Amino acid sequence: MQSNTRPDQQHFVAPLDETPLVAIDSVKAEGKPSNLWTDAWNDVRKRPMFWISSVLILLVVVVALFPGWFTQTPPNNDCLLANSNGGPTDGHPLGFTKQGCDIYSRIIHGTSTSLAVGIIVTSLVAILGVVFGAFAGFYGGWLDAVLSRLGDIFFSIPYILAAVVIMSVLSGYRNVWVISLAIGLFAWPATARVLRAEILRVKNADFVMASTALGVSRFRILLRHVLPNSIAPVIVITTISLASAIVAEATLSFLGVGLPTNIMSWGNDISQAQTSLRTAPQTLILPSIALSVTVLSFIMLGEVVRDALDPKARAQR
Amino acid sequence: MAGYILRRLLQAIPVLLGTTFLIYFMVFAMPGDPIVALFGDKTPPPSVIESLRERYHLDQPFIVQYFIFLGNIFRGDLGVSFSGQPVSEILMATFPVTLRLAAMAVFFEMVAGITIGLVSGLRKGGIFDASALVVSLILISLPIFVLAFVMQWFFGIYLGWFRTTVGPGAPTQDLILPAIVLATISFAQIVRLTRASVIETGGQDFVRTAASKGLSRNRIVPVHILRNSLIPVVTYLAVDFGTLMVGATVTEGIFNVPGVGRTLYQAIIRGEGPTVVSFVTIMVLIYLVVNLLVDLLYAVLDPRIRYAK
Numbered sequence: 001m002q003s004n005t006r007p008d009q010q011h012f013v014a015p016l017d018e019t020p021l022v023a024i025d026s027v028k029a030e031g032k033p034s035n036l037w038t039d040a041w042n043d044v045r046k047r048p049m050f051w052i053s054s055v056l057i058l059l060v061v062v063v064a065l066f067p068g069w070f071t072q073t074p075p076n077n078d079c080l081l082a083n084s085n086g087g088p089t090d091g092h093p094l095g096f097t098k099q100g101c102d103i104y105s106r107i108i109h110g111t112s113t114s115l116a117v118g119i120i121v122t123s124l125v126a127i128l129g130v131v132f133g134a135f136a137g138f139y140g141g142w143l144d145a146v147l148s149r150l151g152d153i154f155f156s157i158p159y160i161l162a163a164v165v166i167m168s169v170l171s172g173y174r175n176v177w178v179i180s181l182a183i184g185l186f187a188w189p190a191t192a193r194v195l196r197a198e199i200l201r202v203k204n205a206d207f208v209m210a211s212t213a214l215g216v217s218r219f220r221i222l223l224r225h226v227l228p229n230s231i232a233p234v235i236v237i238t239t240i241s242l243a244s245a246i247v248a249e250a251t252l253s254f255l256g257v258g259l260p261t262n263i264m265s266w267g268n269d270i271s272q273a274q275t276s277l278r279t280a281p282q283t284l285i286l287p288s289i290a291l292s293v294t295v296l297s298f299i300m301l302g303e304v305v306r307d308a309l310d311p312k313a314r315a316q317r
Numbered sequence: 318m319a320g321y322i323l324r325r326l327l328q329a330i331p332v333l334l335g336t337t338f339l340i341y342f343m344v345f346a347m348p349g350d351p352i353v354a355l356f357g358d359k360t361p362p363p364s365v366i367e368s369l370r371e372r373y374h375l376d377q378p379f380i381v382q383y384f385i386f387l388g389n390i391f392r393g394d395l396g397v398s399f400s401g402q403p404v405s406e407i408l409m410a411t412f413p414v415t416l417r418l419a420a421m422a423v424f425f426e427m428v429a430g431i432t433i434g435l436v437s438g439l440r441k442g443g444i445f446d447a448s449a450l451v452v453s454l455i456l457i458s459l460p461i462f463v464l465a466f467v468m469q470w471f472f473g474i475y476l477g478w479f480r481t482t483v484g485p486g487a488p489t490q491d492l493i494l495p496a497i498v499l500a501t502i503s504f505a506q507i508v509r510l511t512r513a514s515v516i517e518t519g520g521q522d523f524v525r526t527a528a529s530k531g532l533s534r535n536r537i538v539p540v541h542i543l544r545n546s547l548i549p550v551v552t553y554l555a556v557d558f559g560t561l562m563v564g565a566t567v568t569e570g571i572f573n574v575p576g577v578g579r580t581l582y583q584a585i586i587r588g589e590g591p592t593v594v595s596f597v598t599i600m601v602l603i604y605l606v607v608n609l610l611v612d613l614l615y616a617v618l619d620p621r622i623r624y625a626k
Contacts, residue, residue, distance in 0.1 A: 149332070149335070150335075152332050152335075153331075153335035153336055153339060156332050156336050156604065156605055157336055157339065157601050158559030158560070158601075158604065160563045161559075161563060162340075162343075164585060165344060165593065168588070168590050168594075169344055247460045251461070251462060255567070255570075255582065255585050255586070274571070277466060277469065277470055277474070278474055281474075285466075285467065288460075288466070288467070292458050292463060295460070296455060299454060299458050300454065303454065
């Protein structure tokens with residue numbers, strides 16, 4: 001709860017033209033109607049953090065889609081052991097890995113792996129979370145009991161540990177899809193819980209009752225009225241889960257149960273560079289920077305979106 | 318109170334059965350021979366395969382297998398690692414080290430996180446607050462293994478203040494650096510949580526009442542604001558216990574701390590599937606128990622929960 005008194009306020013009854021009432025009186029009836037989304041957009045576009053993260057994310061997407069625009073050096077071929085841990089040379093701005101591969105090219109080509117895992121996991125988590133959360137929250141009763149307990153079970157296994165087990169068993173089939181599935185299968189309950197709580201709040205609103213009175217079917221009410229009005233926190237958690245998924249992939253690759261080494265991945269590169277930490281720290285630090293900056297930009301975006309969509313977070317800024 | 322504890326304990330049973338079943342299902346209901354699958358591209362000696370087949374009773378129906386597995390776990394029989402040592406023995410030997418590391422990490426993150434979060438929240442919008450927010454955002458974005466390597470390189474190799482790997486017996490001064498790394502992931506979250514909580518509590522009516530009674534700030538901040546802001550922070554620690562376990566696995570692997578995490582890390586690296594499954598199962602069980610304990614503790618701290626239906 002925020003107080004409306006100003007820090008140096010002397011009177012307990014403020015002059016009329018300074019009270020918050022003025023704000024209520026000044027609502028323009030003929031002005032453009034505002035809702036949560038236009039308010040959020042107006043808030044978000046004023047913040048530099050939004051533009052910084054958006055530009056970084058755009059850059060990551062472009063690099064992932066068109067690696068050829070940024071480097072002509074193939075990431076896997078042309079590796080000469082003579083160049084092992086070598087410094088920057090002409091045409092190889094960041095030097096070489098222990099195997100003598102071009103670091104810059106490997107970072108550029110690893111981008112699409114991280115982004116793909118992030119997007120697949122996030123879609124999976126969003127779909128599972130929305131379906132489970134919406135049905136549990138809206139229909140309630142035994143369906144809620146069953147779905148919520150099921151969610152509790154998946155929530156009780158830290159998803160990286162679960163992914164370690166799945167990837168250990170599926171060691172013969174390691175690729176981007178399998179690792180995304182392994183992460184996403186245990187990451188959805190958080191989204192489902194958030195959506196369920198929000199739907200419980202929304203489903204007793206007057207407009208839902210009005211729709212029921214008009215004879216709109218339950219499922220249609222859920223789809224057209226309840227879901228759109230409770231999806232905001234899901235968007236926030238989804239943006240942040242994209243960052244977590246990228247970290248999870250890198251962690252699994254680092255642990256040795258992630259992607260095979262023939263797939264370009266920042267996690268793999270960092271893992272392989274750890275033996276050179278003493279002699280050539282840049283081979284480890286450069287892919288780490290790429291990874292951290294990508295994660296940071298998604299977390300920043302999630303942060304800005306949360307501030308814009310959640311009035312409580314806005315008040316604390 | 319007794320009713321609440323009983324209800325909470327009863328609720329834990331289906332989750333306990335569900336999680337262990339899920340882990341068992343993931344490993345043993347996959348198509349193909351689960352024993353071979355567990356070893357990936359490595360071929361273990363035939364004697365190991367034979368003893369595993371016998372141990373997991375693969376000739377029995379699936380549900381029977383599961384209950385034998387569950388029974389083994391609760392009797393403390395976790396199987397034998399490839400080196401021939403019982404997994405439960407390894408666990409007993411390594412657990413105290415991990416406990417020490419985790420306790421140090423939790424201590425660091427609580428002290429630093431709550432202090433910085435409190436100062437940030439009290440001076441909302443100031444320079445200190447703004448920089449704390451930026452730094453915590455950056456720390457949240459750093460994957461733990463990146464942070465571990467950077468710290469190992471900077472403090473261990475570049476400055477040479479700490480040893481890069483932990484020596485035999487894990488002396489406490491060697492554990493400081495890994496504990497700081499382990500603390501950093503949650504530290505940033507605790508800063509933000511404490512800050513948000515302090516700002517919210519600071520706006521409550523009882524704080525204004527305390528101020529209007531003429532209480533000094535030195536009394537209002539610790540007694541009225543801080544104490545009431547700590548409940549969400551304590552809850553967060555329990556939720557975050559899973560992150561701590563995964564973090565310990567990575568940190569102990571990198572700093573060569575002879576704890577539970579490094580054993581799991583090495584089992585993963587060596588492709589010792591059965592050992593990995595045993596360790597993950599035990600970790601999930603510990604996670605469940607810790608969450609249960611914190612829930613019960615929470616009821617002791619907060620009367621609203623104790624008496625709520």
